[in-house]
Each structure stands twice: as C-alpha cells, then as structure tokens.
Amino acid sequence: MTVPTLPMFPLEVAMLPGEELPLRIFEPRYSALVQACLAAEDPTFGVVLIEAGREVGGGDSRSDVGALAHITEHADLGSGRYRLRCGIGERIRVLEWQPDDPYPQAAVELWPDQPGDPVDVAAIRDIEDRMVGLFERIAAVRGVQVNARDIVLGADESGDAAKWLYALATRLPIGQADKYAVLAAPTAAERVVALSEAVDTVIAMVEFQLSN
Structure with a gap:
C-alpha cells in the first residue's frame, strides 16, 4: 500500500x-x-x-x-x-x-516484514534469558533485589514474532543505532539477529563499566 x-x-x-x-x-x-x-x-x-x-x-x-x-x-x-x-x-x-x-x-x-527464514523461537527465548541475566547482574552489583524475569514478562503475549521482538527491544537500554537496526531488519529472522547483537553490545558495555 x-x-x-x-x-x-x-x-x-x-x-x-x-x-x-x-x-x-x-x-x-x-x-x-x-x-x-x-x-x-x-x-x-x-x-x-x-x-x-x-x-x-x-x-x-x-x-x-x-x-x-x-x-x-x-x-x-x-x-x-x-x-x-x-x-x-x-x-x-x-x-x-x-x-x-x-x-x-x-x-x-x-513495509511489513518480508518473507524469509522461519523465526527460531528458541533463539528469542535465549535473548530473553540473556536479558534477564543482564538485569540480574546489574541488580547484584547494586545490592538490590529484583525479579528480572519481569523485564520480559508478557513480551510474547501477542503470539506474533515481530511484535515479540519489538517488545523486547523496547525493554532493553540499547543505543539508537542498534534500535534502528532492529526496526530496519527486512525479515523477522533478521530481526532476531539484530536484537541478539544489540543484547551482546549492552552486556559488553555493562561488564566494561562494572569492571572499572
């Protein structure tokens, strides 16, 4: 259209x-x-x-x-x-x-998602687990108790992979370039890759900051 x-x-x-x-x-x-x-x-x-x-x-x-x-x-x-x-x-x-x-x-x-490879649900669950681990790490260093699993709770409620990935991306403190990469990924499968790379970037930045 x-x-x-x-x-x-x-x-x-x-x-x-x-x-x-x-x-x-x-x-x-x-x-x-x-x-x-x-x-x-x-x-x-x-x-x-x-x-x-x-x-x-x-x-x-x-x-x-x-x-x-x-x-x-x-x-x-x-x-x-x-x-x-x-x-x-x-x-x-x-x-x-x-x-x-x-x-x-x-x-x-x-511009809806283009046809592509099937979305690997296990890969999205892995992204969720890494996000939870990230927030648990931050909470532990700060000496606070949080239920980090709440961070990803309900992100998959739509049953739509694209909306699931968008919802996860909005809950992660990623830079604008990484956020745009998630938005601009042509297919849902490529969006999984973009979000996974964004999570890796945030984890690396947090670990660097916590080590100094």
Missing part, C-alpha cells in the same frame, strides 16, 4: 511499533503539521530517525525506515502549542522526500 504524501516528524530517537510517543509541539511548522493531522480523518504522521545532523534548521540526514504515529490524545495549549500522545504503529519505508514546506513530508509505503 502506498500513501501518496505523509506528514513526517524526524526524531533523534528510533521508534518501534508498539511504543508510545509523547510530544510537546511548539515550533510553527510542526504546529501546522499537527493541525493538518487533526483535520484529517486519520490523525497520523510518520516518524523517522535523524541519522546525522540536527533537524532544527535543516541539514539533517534522515533514515529511510520509520513507523506511523497515530495521535491518540491531544491538548491544544494555545499559541500554536500542543501536547500529544501517539501510538507507534505500522512500519513504513520512505520512497521519496518532498520539500519541507510547510513541514517535512514524504511519499511512503507500508
């Missing part, structure tokens, strides 16, 4: 399907974006990660894979200011950026 032109909001964070995105809007062009969305039947815009540079003032480099943000709550604070709560939905791929007039816009398409 192709969406001809969609309002876009570049962010300094990668957002994954299933997450919530709170926003405070005050910049005039994004006030215009919100007004356009709220006037539409489906108040939705796209979000993508800024890969380099800063969005304010232009000159940023934007990723090609993002997600739809559905406005679920909004408050008009006056003077062009808004407070939004958005739910992150389907993954999208940018086909072509349009001029930022009056706000960023792009032609996009919905």
Whole structure:
C-alpha cells in the first residue's frame, strides 16, 4: 500500500511499533503539521530517525525506515502549542522526500516484514534469558533485589514474532543505532539477529563499566 504524501516528524530517537510517543509541539511548522493531522480523518504522521545532523534548521540526514504515529490524545495549549500522545504503529519505508514546506513530508509505503527464514523461537527465548541475566547482574552489583524475569514478562503475549521482538527491544537500554537496526531488519529472522547483537553490545558495555 502506498500513501501518496505523509506528514513526517524526524526524531533523534528510533521508534518501534508498539511504543508510545509523547510530544510537546511548539515550533510553527510542526504546529501546522499537527493541525493538518487533526483535520484529517486519520490523525497520523510518520516518524523517522535523524541519522546525522540536527533537524532544527535543516541539514539533517534522515533514515529511510520509520513507523506511523497515530495521535491518540491531544491538548491544544494555545499559541500554536500542543501536547500529544501517539501510538507507534505500522512500519513504513520512505520512497521519496518532498520539500519541507510547510513541514517535512514524504511519499511512503507500508513495509511489513518480508518473507524469509522461519523465526527460531528458541533463539528469542535465549535473548530473553540473556536479558534477564543482564538485569540480574546489574541488580547484584547494586545490592538490590529484583525479579528480572519481569523485564520480559508478557513480551510474547501477542503470539506474533515481530511484535515479540519489538517488545523486547523496547525493554532493553540499547543505543539508537542498534534500535534502528532492529526496526530496519527486512525479515523477522533478521530481526532476531539484530536484537541478539544489540543484547551482546549492552552486556559488553555493562561488564566494561562494572569492571572499572
């Protein structure tokens, strides 16, 4: 499915399907974006990660894979200011950026997971176990008691491998590059690999910090 032109909001964070995105809007062009969305039947815009540079003032480099943000709550604070709560939905791929007039816009398409190798459920369970071990390690060093298994509890309740992996990724303190790699993996099987590598990176960083 192709969406001809969609309002876009570049962010300094990668957002994954299933997450919530709170926003405070005050910049005039994004006030215009919100007004356009709220006037539409489906108040939705796209979000993508800024890969380099800063969005304010232009000159940023934007990723090609993002997600739809559905406005679920909004408050008009006056003077062009808004407070939004958005739910992150389907993954999208940018086909072509349009001029930022009056706000960023792009032609996009919905980009569901592509056909690929079967998802190895045992590999996802292994990721969960390593996440639990990581949080148990941190808790032990800090001298606190936690039920680390709660960290992954319910992540698989949807019965959908893609949602399961996204849910686990949101519960792990990974960097934006690793989070984007999870989002941009073409297939669910490749997302397992991306998330596993992200877990390895976090474990290595934590062990390095704890050893100093």
